[in-house]
Amino acid sequence: MSLTLRTYVMFAVVIVLIVGTGFVQSWNSALLILNMGLVSAVMALGVNLQWGIAGLFNVGVMGFVALGGLAVVLTSVAPVPEAWAAGGVRAWVAVLIGAATVTASVLVWKRMRNAWIMIAVLIVGFVIYRYVRDAGVDAIESVNPAATGFLGGLGLPVILAWPVGGLLAAGAAWIIGKTALGLRSDYLAIATLGISEIIIAILKNEEWLSRGVKNVNGLPRPVPNEIDLQNDPGFVEAAAGWGLDPTTASTLYVKLGYSILFAVVLVILLVLAQLALNSPWGRMMRAIRDNEVSSRAMGKDVTFRHLQVFILGSAICGIAGAMMTTLDGQLTPSSYQPLRYTFLIWVMVIVGGSGNNLGAVLGGFLIWFLWVQVEPMGQALMNVITMGLPEGSGLKAHLLDSVQHMRLLTMGVVLLLVLRFSPKGLLPER
Amino acid sequence: MDFLNALVTLANFVLIPGIAYGSQLALGALGVTLVYGILRFSNFAHGDTMAFGTMSVILFTWLFQSWGLSLGPLPTALLAIPFGIVATAALMLGTDRVVYRFYRAQKAKPIIFVMVSIGVMFIYNGITRFILGADEQRFDDGERFIIRARDFKEMTGLDEGLTLKTTQGLTVVTAVIVVAALFWFLNNTRTGKSMRAFSDNEDLALLSGISPEHVVRVTWLIVAALVVVAGTLYGLDKTYKPFTYFQLLLPIFASAIVGGLGSPLGAIAGGFVVAFSEVGITYAWKKVLGYALPDSLAPDGLVQLLATDYKFAVSFMILVVVLLFKPTGLFRGKSV
Secondary structure, X not given: OOHHHHHHHHHHHHHHHHHHHHHHOOHHHHHHHHHXXXXXXXXXXXXXXXXXXXXXXXXXXXXXXXXXXXXXXXXXXXXXXXXXXXXXXXXXXHHHHHHHHHHHHHHHHHHHOOHHHHHHHHHHHHHHHHHHHHHHHHHXXXXXXXXXXXXXXXXXXXXXXXXXXXXXXXXXXXXHHHHHEOEOHHHHHHHHHHHHHHHHHHHHHOHHHHOHHHOEOOXXXXXXXXXXXXXXXXXXXXXXXXXXXXXHHHHHHHHHHHHHHHHHHHHHHHHHHHHHHOOHHHHHHHHHHHOHHHHHHOOOOHHHHHHXXXXXXXXXXXXXXXXXXXXXXXXXXXXXXXXXXHHHHHHHHHHHOOOOHHHHHHHHHHHHHHHHHHHXXXXXXHHHHHHHOOOOOHHHHHHHHHHHHHHHHHHHHHHHHHHHHOOOOOOXXX | OXXXXXXXXXXXXXXXXXXXXXXXXXXXXXXXXXXXXXXXXXXOOHHHHHHHHHHHHHHHHHHHHHHOOOEOOEOOHHHHHHHHHHHXXXXXXXXXXXXXXXXXXXXXXXXXXXXXXXXXHHHHHHHXXXXXXXXXXXXXXXXXXXXXXXXXXXXXXXXXXXXXXXXXXXXXXXXXXXXXXXXXHHHHOHHHHHHHHXXXXXXXXXXXXXXXXXXXXXXXXXXXXXXXHHHHHHHHHOOEOHHHHHHOHHHHHHHHHHHOOOOHHHHHHHHHHHHHHHHHHHOEOHHHHHHHOOHHHOOOOOOXXXXXXXXXXXXXXXXXXXHHHOOOOOOOOOOO
16 A cells, blocks of 8 residues: 555544544544644644654653643733732743853853852852742732732733744753753653653742642633523524534534634644655755764754754644643643653654654544543443453452553553554654 | 751751662662663663552552561561562563563664653553552551650750651661672672673673573563662652652652663662752751851741752753763763
């Protein structure tokens, strides 16, 4: 089967799976899978750019996704004037001082190569930073802590948060890339793993910025609210015309709205990624991936190119993260788990086919579908297995309870099987 | 008197927890370093192997407790460790046979191994949660303290108390025994020597008739033992929760790299460096400084450099500093 035909067949399978869910379960669940599938596909596209095309092993996807989520809060939430008056400027000045301290210490090291002066700069800067920060942050966090207790955002339209999420992630990627690229592959992996944990720790702890574990609820939405639709006589009439009750119709309408927005983003990014892959730039990146030494000999700046593609890929993950938080309507820092947001995306890329953009997108949809559907499937399977056990037995209850953990097991098995028997993935690189 | 009080406070909140945590990290890092030295990849499944091992120890502990077996003042878990090691070793050898051996035969690149280990991580994580759930479990029993704060105050007449938990004492003693046994094994036995030879130069080792599969098997056995001991001690000392064990991956990697990947001595030193930095940077120094400094200089704030939740940031900073300035680590491990 040629690759083109294979691609069509595979995507047809995805469509059948999602439409099938619509018929068998409900159209709401089908659209839910489709929406998160679209977001996952964007994330997978970002990781594929880094791994599939440039061979960079980034396991900090979760961090960039979370930064995208932060961007939604910072861009779209209405600002809290009392908090700004209490210490907003002071808190941000402290952040600037912190950044200046780090920059200064890096410069000192580069110019003078003297570790002691660098440490002195860091210590002095840290003391000033804490002095400026603590009072400001305390003031912000004590402004109506139950309802706000943070600075809020800029109050801009939420769609703007998506590119901003990309920019935030790109900025973080620049800093990480500057320090960690150039290390050997598994060191880069460990470094990015660490960075992502730190980003989550920041989101959880810096309450003045992100409201921490108190979460930010009720984020603005780019689509209408279900309640408004249900109260709109025109919409109710139209729903009746389609033969739907207003509640179902409104939820479907909203989800479909998200699907269209996400699909537009995915198509734009996919087209760009395809153009990049087939351009001289893409060929150069693959050449660097396949043989760094000879690319260097050909006069390519490997370190710079790595940095470039690392930033691009991370920015895409940031955009996806912002889209996801918009879809959820809330930022919940404690919900970010590496297995779900880093390693699952990796499974998507590997299963779909690393190096092939369409493969990554396919993997995003397929694995997300599997991730969602494993639980009901496992439940059914367990019901069959435990049928013979007496009602009320401890083992039966335990087995039925544990179904929720089947997901991880399944993902591991899928990843290992693909790595072993089809290491190029479902849609191999050409 | 103030000076003694400062010293006791320091010991109580920094030194003792630091030493116990450092020993746990050192045992964990030894496992990572051995896998890296012999099999030549960073094992991302290490944290979840630890969770699995601890889980099996917990199950055996509960079994023994239901039989009424106990070690008196010591936790029953000690009795269960050997059985936990057997279960974990069986799992790891099985994994090696089914998963890793194929890639060894192919001479796959290290990065492929890392990815495979991510798959293994998912599976172990799933198994652990499947059997015992994702919740916290407590399984310590026996005497809780070696020294209680109140007894210490009465004994010495100081204002500050010193607590030494049984689990902390146990951690250090066990760690010393395990490490001593490991070094004796590596330096004095035939298999240990062949392991070191294999780690130093694979081709030469193969040439001199060392069986690679044997070396790999023994490595997994040792790693299983280290992982179970480390995980059980950590679980006894703090608490058992699969996700916490997964997160331990980062400080453990940091310890192994700081010490120099592939160097057992380095792993131990690295464990303590990371542990003391974490405890020291996230501890509020107010009390110690209040005693140690004259009243006029006593601090107003908590003097806590970073909030406790940033402890990952600490291991990460150390990692970055070492990678940038001394990529081979403190003890000249492998770099590239």
